[in-house]
Amino acid sequence: MKYTAPPSVSSLEPFDPSSGSIIERLLFNNRLLVVLLCAVITAVLGWQALKLELNASFEKTLPGSQPYILNYLQYQSELTGLGNAVRVAVENPDGSLYDADYMETLRQLSDELFLLPGVDRVQMKSLWTPSTRWIGVTEEGLEGGPVIPDGYDGSPQSLQQLGANIARSGEIGQLVAVDGNSSIIYLPLLDTDADGNSLDYAVFADKLEQLRGKYEAQGVAIHITGFAKLIGDLIDGVRSVLTFFAMAVVIATATVFWFTRCVRSTLLVVFASLTAVIWQLGLLPTLGYVLDPYSILVPFLVFAIGMSHGAQKMNGIMQDVGRGFDKLVAARFTFRRLFLAGLTALLADAVGFAVLLVIDIQVIRELAIAASIGVAVLIFTNLILLPILLSYVGVSDEAAKRSIAGESSTDKTTREQALWNLLDRFTGRRWATAAILGGAVLAVAGFAVSTQLKIGDLDQGAPELRSDSRYNRDVAFMNQHYGASSDVLAVMIKTPANACSRYETLNKVDALEWQLRQLPGVESTNSLSLLSRRVLSGLNEGNPKWYEFLPNQSMLNYITAGAPRGLYNNGCDLLTLYVYLSDHKADTLTQVVDYVEMFAANNDTDDVKFMLAAGSAGIQAATNIAVKEAWRDMLFLVYGAVILLSFITFRSWRAVVVAILPLMLTSVLAEALMVALGMGVKVATLPVIALGVGIGIDYALYILSVTQAQLRQGATLSEAYLRALRFTGKVVMLTGVTLAVGVVTWVASPIKFQADMGLLLAFMFLWNMLGALVLLPALAHFLMKPDKAEANINAALETLGQKRTKPISSTSSNQYGS
Template identity: 65%
Template sequence: MKPPYPLDVSEATRSFDPRSGSLIERALFNHRIVVLLACALVTVLLGWQATRLQLNASYEKTIPTSHPFIVNWLTHQQDLRGLGNALRIAVVPTAQGARGAPGAAAGRPDAIYDARYLETLRRLNDEVFLLPGVDRAAMKSLWTPNMRWTGVTEEGLEGGPVIPDGYDGSAASLQALRTNIQRSGEIGQIVAHDGGSSVIVVPLLARDAQGQAIDVVALSDRLDALRLKYEGQGVQLHVTGFAKLVGDLIAGLRQVLVFFAVAIVIAAVMVWGYTRCMRSTLLVVVSSLIAVVWQLGLLPVMGHALDPYSMLVPFLVFAIGMSHGAQKMNGIMQDIGRGVPQWVAARYTFRRLFLAGLTALLADAVGFAVLLAIDIPVIQELAIAASIGVGALIFTNLIVLPILLSYTGVSAQAAARSLRAEQRFAGEGAHEVGGLWLALERCTQRRWAVPVVAVSALLAVGGWAVSRHLAIGDLDPGAPELRADARYNQDVAYINAHYGASSDVFAVMVTTPDGGCAAYDTLMRVDALEWQLRQLPGVESTQSLAGLNRLVLTGLNEGHPRWFDLIPNQAMLNLVTGSAPRGLYNDTCNLLVVSAFLKDHKAATLSGVVEAVQAFAAANDSPAARFELAAGSAGIEAATNIVVREAWHRMLGLVYAAVVVLAFVTFRSWRAVVVAVLPLMLTSVLAEALMVALGMGVKVATLPVIALGVGIGVDYALYILSVMLGELRKGATLARSYRTALHFTGRVVVLTGLTLAMGVATWVASPIKFQADMGLLLAFMFLWNMLGALLLLPALAHWLLAPLQRAAPAALDPSDDALPSSAHRPVNLDGAAPRAAASH
């Protein structure tokens, strides 16, 4: 069959009119040097700004500040010091640290009652006290003044600091310390159940004395330095808390930059393997990297830092850039192969693909911007960063790259390969097209479209059934972002195993009128709540003023168990309350705290506690006492899970709404919108099922990934549909239209899908489990979006797009340069297609 376009059009394009094309095209391509100089200047300036970008994270940015739980916590934050962002440092004596005794191994019962250990603990306590960002007044350990004991003696109630007055490290002093600890009620909280270690609780401030946000990375590094220093002095440190977790994540993410570099190399090699043109391959990579530089440079200008949750965004911007850049390069290479001069080929490609590329990038940007609706600052900043990067791609990959290629063109070898491929696709026989492309083309036929749609429907139903088990929040103890054998998770495991008071604290605030915190009726309700919490499977222990009253009343009555109760004697209750630690109630006695220490922060554990407290509050709230949720690390995480649960499907709905609107504006056909969106929806459902299989919950770190995957996946469908619709409206058959789309844009869809999937698949070897999981998830989404565009899209088109085909090709307007199919029409001197006869 004769190709529908001349193979040698170099003579025809010698008189190309630079005044042709749209106003935007003329403004850009008729002033190419100005555009490139402006790009170079902006790149240099933003590259310098990028050197100021910091890797940091703020605890407050990871929580939904407008959620009622968080509003309650922030309202009483001054009275709840230590129940928010805090570190726990477990100090364990080792064999050489406790007098060098052979049996004094780490974790030996009562190992802390040793003068050498206590002196080491004192020095460490003093150094931690002076760390920047520490809330020193609320810090607590054996050596802080707020670590006190209360006891009943022959002379009545007595108390004092746990470290006895005149402590000198003697046997008598150590025995007094042992007695004071037993009377302090801190066993299981500050001191391990077996006495084998003790904890330094280090609440952190949001800002330092100068009003600057705490540098959690520097704080984590200081803690690592202290760990290294004191582990040489006979103790072992186990450190947990948000600041240490973020520090470990960022330390691991520095290694992850190597994986980013590997992904970039893989992408470059794959594109070069497709084109065999080094200069055009380098230009595609460089233009995508320029967009990343612009993105990283704009972040510090806007006052943002890069945190562990947005570290994926620069690579996603690069991935999107490679996808669009490869399409532009492929179009220019095809035109040059036909004999079109490189600067004319660049303009033709700009005309054909600028609208489709702009629509795809706007869909990406709007999809990312939808994340701003989620009331979690770290996700909102991720949305801003992603939108900035996509906005940069509009300039670097849709404009700058074609202009650069208009100067460099492609190699003769690449042009010849493109021409041979074009000639094969111009034929009708299977031997000319190739087995893979012929198989894909058959998806437009009913006998192939039916099984493709049926299998897709089965996958959708199965994926939906599995995705219903997708949990909100963490599914593993410790930090799921890190490997199970990571140092941080080992530290969490040690503390959870040796302390009844884990680092996962769920605090309920009980508000009363001023001076009413010790009222008998209020304490009875608090006691009832505490009892109900202890029955929950995820709760290890509880603490409240009601529980303290029970202990003290028992002690005042010779320890008789009959007195382990609350008595309706207000004077006695007031007496006990007056000597109680202020952590159980505040100075004005209008706030009580009921703390539940959980075995972990898994989604099921948190939801069970929330439901129990909410049911209790609904039945027991009164003007005298209101039970409000929630403080403590577990309470704040529970609020975050609730917001994530509410935002999950709302976010996906908004993303798809944005994609639908933009696709409809572009194609002006509801049929085309359905064909483009259904493959994306199938990928989203299957991705949720994959998350269930991988044991991943939906949380702050994973919430944006599905939305980002939808944004990237829509590019494939838009590029293929833009060519198909143009051919269909000219009167081509559906099969012929799809073959043209495969040749013009489909091959690059395969290239970019495979390239990006291979690049992110290397993340599986990352030391950060979150990074490895995201690599698998993104690789899956890249591949399935590609397969959806190549298989399901033409199968759906069999029913939905065939009616768009005209009975005969209509006359084409010579000024219609922007039709995606113009690459496959004869070229006039002005770059437009000539009028065609209205016959086959």
């Protein structure tokens, strides 16, 4: 049966306002009330959005139920500075730290840092704090005292004594640089300030920068590292995100206007999408949430998704107006045709975000909640409010006529028609076979590359920032001038009360410590066992022959009594083994963690247990493990949910396969791209992988819903696909390219993980679009066929001159997809 063109308006019955679903009648028969209600909600939530805070929390970045983190949290109060801390290195660029002016500057800075809100003052450490002590061996036995000598006055004699004390303190490579030109002020941080308020990292980092500027003006160089400073830099970089958001809005607006040449409809689409962002930002503080640097990109994603769905609604109304329908009738027809597909697509988007809740990291869960809220409000702003507004405003006559120009044009050489004819070839066997074989080759090659994908960071420093950022230059300075890096993994050894100094326990610690030092990536270690070796050698005039771990319990008890409390706790039932790593790359952490786990399995007893992990590197290792465990589960859940929603929409397993396979190819190729770009699966990139599936299904839903409806009316696949291309294909291409261009501008962001997300999202937008335009018809050639029964009924009725007639509402609905 040859597919017939839509009937003219004059051949249709008058529109029946009582037709359509109960939802359609409820909304469009009360249009003014809906608009007023949305206006009130926008005003209220716009006011609430002004209360939204931008902050972060160290605790929220931890995988709360991961065993390593549970160990860390259980003993957090007994561990010295192994959690959230800032290191401030004060360098004398023109000399050494043994300078009176330098030491006075260091004292003043140490005092000011001591008074900052949120600093754990008991655990704070610098050359000027009383807890920094030296210990030495004299003819009278062991002696010690604070590193700053009594009566220090900056004289040459005092500075000489200071140098001797530092040499005996064991702090060279820790608080004091190996070259003697700088020293560190170590600031452990509390989760709350003295007033009980959560630590404001933006304010704290700003105060650090103020002190940096103040003291660098006095001739020293300041280098600052730590989670709080990193978050502060990210929050500063977030201001650039607003610039990129504005650029994306301008690009999307310009592109939609270029497509429609209609000012009013373009502005309405942008308005509806921005309204969704306002609702989302207003709901967050209302529900008690804040934005953090990891979720700051969510408003743009909501805007992007809104532009995609809004453009589809605008295009449908524009085409119906071009066919002669009244703007209200066109709005109702478009709502009727696309509401279910749009709702399913938004639900799939929401699922793509919601599955992130399986990841037990609060910062990702809050990102998922924020994004899910944003997608939920799009149902009201873009699926309901936008068609109703367009039913009032309408579109320009020129734009409406232009939107359907291709339907009646007999010129097969127009660019649009040539493109449709090219894409239509993929509904034929030869091109379809070639497309599927090409997709299979890409899938195999992509999967082979994706097997090399790592979990965690692959670069030194903070991968969230550029390698040449001030923060990463400070990290490089620390690593270069201090023997003990800031990447610390701490092993906790649990013992019975008052039994931490037993020979059997310390001997095992000594064995593990020696074995870890042989691993590549381990720079140094520190423990009570190592201290025992050093003290024993010191008590024997530094003779290296005595650098042994002797089975002398009395000696071990004596050494333990004078050891720093950072090596064991007050109850002497917890030992800490510090492992200083060259970096926190995924491979480095994995090999250390695996070795400690193996050692624990072979040496744990009922009384002594080796537990991971504390320290910055230990927490990173725990996060990597949590991400790895959730990664595949997340993909399984998001694909399962998308498949279920697609089946509910299409009621055909064949249509589901046609829609899902292009998505799976995009996921595989995205993981291969991450390998090529040197990205690992981590907190910043994991959400993008899930979002690519949820957002990508939108294209397939819009094209396939029209194609399937036409096939059920008896149209051939070629005819059905061409109808889908004319009705929704142009907008799919428009939104795919527009969104890709919008996010690819992020590569210029100073925040590296934003640049990474921009590249991945741009790739996924384009590949999901290509999959919907190329692979979808190719797969449909082999899996989806016209409904012959429907076609035979129509042919028979035409022969009898009794072709079924339906009200205009039903006829229009069936022509372009129900």
